[in-house]
Amino acid sequence: MDALLVRNTLKMFTAVFLTAAIALWFERIEFVWYPLMAVVIVVDDNDDHTVKAATARVMGTVIGGLVTFVVHTILSGWMGVLVSILLMIPVLRLFGWQSGLSTAATLSVMFLMIPRYEALDWDYVFNRGLDTVVGCLVALGVGLLFWPRNSYRELQSLDQHLLADLQGQLERYQAWMDGQHERPAPLNTAPLTGNLMRMTDLVERERRGPRQKRLRSSRWQQRLRLWQIVQFHWIAWERLIEGLPSLDIAQATPLQQSIAGLHRQLQGGAQTTPRREPQRWQQLAQSQRLPLLQLLALEEETRPLHASLGSLARRPC
Structure with missing residues (x-):
């Protein structure tokens, strides 16, 4: 309940x-x-x-x-x-x-x-x-x-829950790359979207309330925008991975590096956004007969996701 x-x-x-x-x-x-x-x-x-x-x-x-x-x-x-x-x-x-x-x-x-x-x-x-x-x-x-509302405590809880969900999913992808598990199913988008909508409601309520100055100084508005960017690109990124045909993950070096980079970013590693390297993805498509456009789209989704996850991990409110 x-x-x-x-x-x-x-x-x-x-x-x-x-x-x-x-x-x-x-x-x-x-x-x-x-x-x-x-x-x-x-x-x-x-x-x-x-x-x-x-x-x-x-x-x-x-x-x-x-x-x-x-x-x-x-x-x-x-x-x-x-x-x-x-x-x-x-x-x-x-x-x-x-x-x-x-x-x-x-x-x-x-x-x-x-x-x-x-x-x-x-x-x-x-x-x-x-x-x-x-x-x-x-x-x-x-x-x-009896039930005082603490918006900032709830925002912290929602933020940590979202980070834990993404961290756990990236660990499952890491296990897939290591050959320990099958390819993980994408995260259920309903809880992800529900938590983000709740954060949006809380931030908007604080913006209209008497604690506007505290909201501006706490940077929750900027963090909410980052989460909105992450949600959009994360869903697209997982759908692209889910849609890939069966592949030899041990030989899929660009995909391995992409997932490992996201994992390190979420753990607080300060890394620059990876450069576009379409030739490497083209070689992967040719060697394993994978759809090239889907791989290039996966690379494009990885770049903003990489930057946003790094900002979320390095700048907690």
């Missing part, structure tokens, strides 16, 4: 349970959907667990309630909802509270679509706004106290 899914499920359950318990304790169960809706939105958005992010979420929700109250005196129904949201967006952006837009917009819908919306008064706005803010705070508190 996916650990991230279990973590988010437990976080959602805990936040909903605590919110419902608070509503029941203070005898506000009649409008419990307000804080529960806030809990669902905040947990789903996976907010940054910082004071700045929590303030933006809460104040954005409060502003949404105030804007909706003013608009309801002029417009009703879906037109009122539309105008409220259009007014909220610039106001929230002005104060830097745009992360509260989702709960503010939901509050607007619930306010203006209730029966007899014209009876909406300050008492109702204050109490329902307070309910929604409580839901936001509970969701943020649960995430902060």
Whole structure:
């Protein structure tokens, strides 16, 4: 089972349970959907667990309630909802509270679509706004106290996992060259792509969050670009090797040197990118009756892969 899914499920359950318990304790169960809706939105958005992010979420929700109250005196129904949201967006952006837009917009819908919306008064706005803010705070508190998110620790873990996968696969290719095993099957691209997509999500979230300066100084954006280059060329490189006919690997010197060079690069060996030597690959194609174009394509894929793997191994974040 996916650990991230279990973590988010437990976080959602805990936040909903605590919110419902608070509503029941203070005898506000009649409008419990307000804080529960806030809990669902905040947990789903996976907010940054910082004071700045929590303030933006809460104040954005409060502003949404105030804007909706003013608009309801002029417009009703879906037109009122539309105008409220259009007014909220610039106001929230002005104060830097745009992360509260989702709960503010939901509050607007619930306010203006209730029966007899014209009876909406300050008492109702204050109490329902307070309910929604409580839901936001509970969701943020649960995430902060029980399951704090550490993007950089997760990035490190994903990075090490990807490096270990490539290292293990290159060791299997090395064993194939030594005649100890059959030609290895290509790596399953699903975990490779999934881990890379998760890294992309984490980097993008940090770029939009309050820790932008730390992201820029940590070089994770540059490392992510390197991983994207590696993924593209690695998949193509393995497919080309998989598509080669049966060959005498002991006599395939260019291929042996290519694999050994990648292996050394990933271990931190400082090597220059190999020069193009089409004559050697042509000799290999002629001696073992292999497709020349496929071998030349393999050489071309090896060069950027060689450079990128070396950069990843020598410059850890």
